[in-house]
Amino acid sequence: METSLHVQRGYLKTLVYSLGITLAVGVSACTYDRAPEAVPNTLQVSYQIDIKPIIATNCYSCHTANSTDPHKAGYAFLDNYEELKSYALRPSNASPNLTKLQARIRFVETPGMPLKGPMPEDDIKKIEAWIKAGAPNN
């Protein structure tokens, strides 16, 4: 009787121990599986359909030749695709990891754009996806 109880305890110990290992390996395998996965960049954006309307709504009041806002930046005409593209691709002095356009809309380069405060995150992300794609005229 005593012997069989002893054997049973030994068996239970082994079972608990191996269960522990299985769990530990399992959990670390899951963590390892997830870690290298980058956020998929599935955002497809078009200059004509997505970007131009965002820039028109938020920036044209100060950034075209016809802008009438007293704070207008008369030297940066963002209704001109080539000019917008140059800001989209040129590195920012404030942060070498960001382009000028990105640094302004992320409020890293000051003053941030638009002057009154950041655009909705969705709009910023669309512009960033467009920049990442090379600011195409698509």
Ligand code: HEC
């Ligand atoms: C209310 C007016 C106003 C609005 C709206 C506005 N800007 Fe500006 N922007 C300015 C002014 C003024 C400056 C110059 C400020 C400075 O850099 O000293 C400027 C500067 C910039 C510059 C830097 C130009 C350069 O040569 O370095 C960029 C890029 C820019 N704006 C992008 C944008 C974008 C993109 C938007 C819309 C999301 C926007 N701005 C909206 C007034 C505005």
